[in-house]
Amino acid sequence: MIQFENVSKQFEDGTKAVDKLNLSINEGELIALIGPSGCGKTTTMKMINKLLLPTEGSIYINGEDISKVDEVKLRRNIGYVIQRIGLLPHMTIEENIALIPKLKGWTSEKWKPRVDELLNLVGLDPNTFRHRYPLELSGGQQQRVGVIRALAAEPPIILMDEPFSALDPISREQLQDELKRIQEQIHKTIIFVTHDMDEALKIADRIVLMREGRIEQIATPDELLQSPANTFVEDFIGVHRRGVSENKEMKTIESLDLLPISETNHKTLLIDSKSTIKEAIELLLTYRAETAVIQKNDQPIGTISKDLLLTELANLSMKGGTINE
Ligand SMILES: Nc1ncnc2c1ncn2[C@@H]1O[C@H](COP(=O)(O)OP(=O)(O)OP(=O)(O)O)[C@@H](O)[C@H]1O
Ligand SMILES: [Mg+2]
Structure with a gap:
């Protein structure tokens, strides 16, 4: 469904953030992108919704080369969650969640129940939270809203760039569980960037481990643990994995x-x-x-x-x- 073919991204100062990346992501799959800081995870992700353009190679979504797709149209079909959430502070929670559905022309009969459904999905009572402003929510609650906002217009693809990294360990575990549960219901194609190997092992169908713009290994969590491709992968798992209850x-x-x-x-x-x-x-x-x-x-x-x-x-x-x- 999403295909990277020999994709490279070199920035103007010469930094090669992504180097001849080949990757096929299946429909309904949750892929975790992981690797050391600066290895090109965010750059890879931003090329999917054309926030960045490749300097080489092509990206296809459902067989269509995205360089030929209008970026506004493309982004409406791709949910995006970032670490610092990016809720709009002057809009209520309801307005934040309904933003993309409204842009897509949904009527209030359609988006209002959708907002309630999504708030319920992450355990936030619509009557309590619908009319609050983002700053009247805790960090964990805001992050939940960030996630459901990305789901609101039912995009087939959702990009999540370290969405839980600013949370305390307990909220983080909760949200990981919620994301897993939601994914079992909605089966979207999700690209999830994380620094945390335990998070990747817990939620991903497949893990893509990157280093210096290249892929070191693509594997299911079990395969990665059982047969690391090389010593870099082994060390990365070793250091980043708590392996404790x-x-x-x-x-x-x-x-x-x-x-x-x-x-x-x-x-x-x-x-x-x-x-x-x-x-x-x-x-x-x-x-x-x-x-x-x-x-x-x-x-x-x-x-x-x-x-x-x-x-x-x-x-x-x-x-x-x-x-x-
Ligand atoms: N606009 C830019 N101009 C020049 N270099 C950039 C730019 N954006 C990113 N880079 C460089 O590209 C490389 C990859 O950056 P990227 O943000 O993709 O890394 P990352 O894997 O997401 O790292 P982190 O885990 O720290 O978020 C880094 O060396 C970074 O400094
Ligand atoms: Mg990043």
Whole structure:
């Protein structure tokens, strides 16, 4: 249904964000695009709704080359959810959700019940939320509205760029479950960008792991875990996969034995003691740090090393049992 044929995107400054990508996405499939920051996930996604144009190659939707399709028309048939939601603050929740249906010419007899149906679908009572403004909702509620707004006009394709990454772990798990449940009902073609391997393993039919604009592996979650194509895939899964059960994965730094603080300077990475072990490891990896100072109520209480956290994570996996194994 969506086909990338030798698609490359080179920006004007010479950056090659996507490099000869070949990918076929089936109708009704939920594909997770994952990979290190800067590997080309967002660029790949934005070429599907022509927010960006390829510098080489072609993209086909249902066999039609999208370079020949009017972009306004194209986008009305492609839902788009981004991390920071993008709800319009001066419009009510109802107006936000009904925006595209109205643009498509739906009458109020058609879009009003649709708004209620969608709000119910994500557990928001229409009578309570219909007339509220986005800022009168919590982050998780706004994100739910972001998701259903993308579904409102029943587009066959939905693009989701790290839609849940700004949420706390509990809302995030809930929304992942809701998305899975909704997808079982609606069977849309969904391209879902994420940084989180657990999220990808949980929700995707197939996972596309990218590096430097190229695809390292395309596989179902089980295949990816069982037969990683190369050491990059193996390492990526290893680091990004908690492999711990739900309670264990919530284990925070606070519960660990910290080392005394030797020296700190303004460059020292600070991590809150309420962070989970996984969050702390991600921070250390992101900032390429070996150690960090742990703070509680903004006061330093000790230091921790990356090695210790990785050991702790490995212990948890052994005790907690792993996913999909
Ligand atoms: N407008 C632009 N001009 C120049 N380079 C760009 C532009 N947009 C993106 N890039 C570069 O293209 C590469 C891919 O960017 P892209 O946003 O697709 O990455 P990503 O995989 O979505 O990363 P992240 O996980 O951080 O969101 C990066 O090196 C980025 O700096
Ligand atoms: Mg991105």
